[in-house]
Amino acid sequence: MTWPSAEPLETARLLLEPLAVRHAIEMINALGAQELYRYIGGEPPSMKGLQAQYERQSRGQSPDGKTGWLNWIVRDRTSDRAIGFVQSSLSYNDGALIADIAWLITPSEQGRGAAVEASSAVLDWLRTLHPRRIRALIHPDHAASARVAERLGLARTSALVGGETVWETAPIPSDVVKRSSGQ
Known part of the structure; x- marks a missing residue:
């Protein structure tokens, strides 16, 4: 399987770099604040650990090739400072492309719309791949991420994955996906 590669994206206030x-x-x-891990678990990474993680993620796919990985660093245009990331995992389920999306913005930049702005740019880009569904997994108590998901047009479902609530777009009918992707 050959997966797409992340491309540079721009918004009014942000640059998204692969x-x-x-x-x-x-x-x-940007990832150093302990409060970032309240809902996602873990703790701030070490430099060595983050470099190893980025080495794996920048390969663009899981070791078995069954999942595509797309990752962007979110940069503020004015300060040129890295303020977070948006990532997406791509997989196939019953022949249909599924895109999972996640975002994280450093605490000092939260509440200013950066997560919505950056994630919207990624969603627009993902839609060019014609996924059947786009999803986000959000801790049930993470109200700020739930608001971001709502602003992105995702709807809360009753499904849970690993204790997180699944938010998703309405499924695109398979005949539309086939027509739009040239199948």
């Missing part, structure tokens, strides 16, 4: 190992130097600060 992930590279060199971003770890900047992102160690």
Whole structure:
């Protein structure tokens, strides 16, 4: 399976750069606040750990090739500072492309619309791939991420995956997906 590669994206206030190992130097600060891990678990990464993670993620797919990985560093245009990331995992389920999306913005930049703006740019880009469904997994108590999902047009479902609520777009009928992707 050949998966697409993340492309640079731009919005009015943000630049989204495809992930590279060199971003770890900047992102160690953006990911350093313990409060970021309240709902997602874990703790701030070490520099060595983040470099290893970015090395894996920048390959663009899981080791078995069954999942595509797309990762963007979110950069503020004005300050040129890395303020977070947006990522998407691509997989096939019964022959239909499914895109999972996640976002994280450093606490000092939260509440200013960066997560919505960056994630909207990624969603628009993902839609060019004609996925059957786009989903986000959000901790049930994470109200801020739930608001981002709502603003992105995702709807809360009753499904849980790993204790997180599935938010998703309405499924695109398979005949529309086939027509739009040239199948």
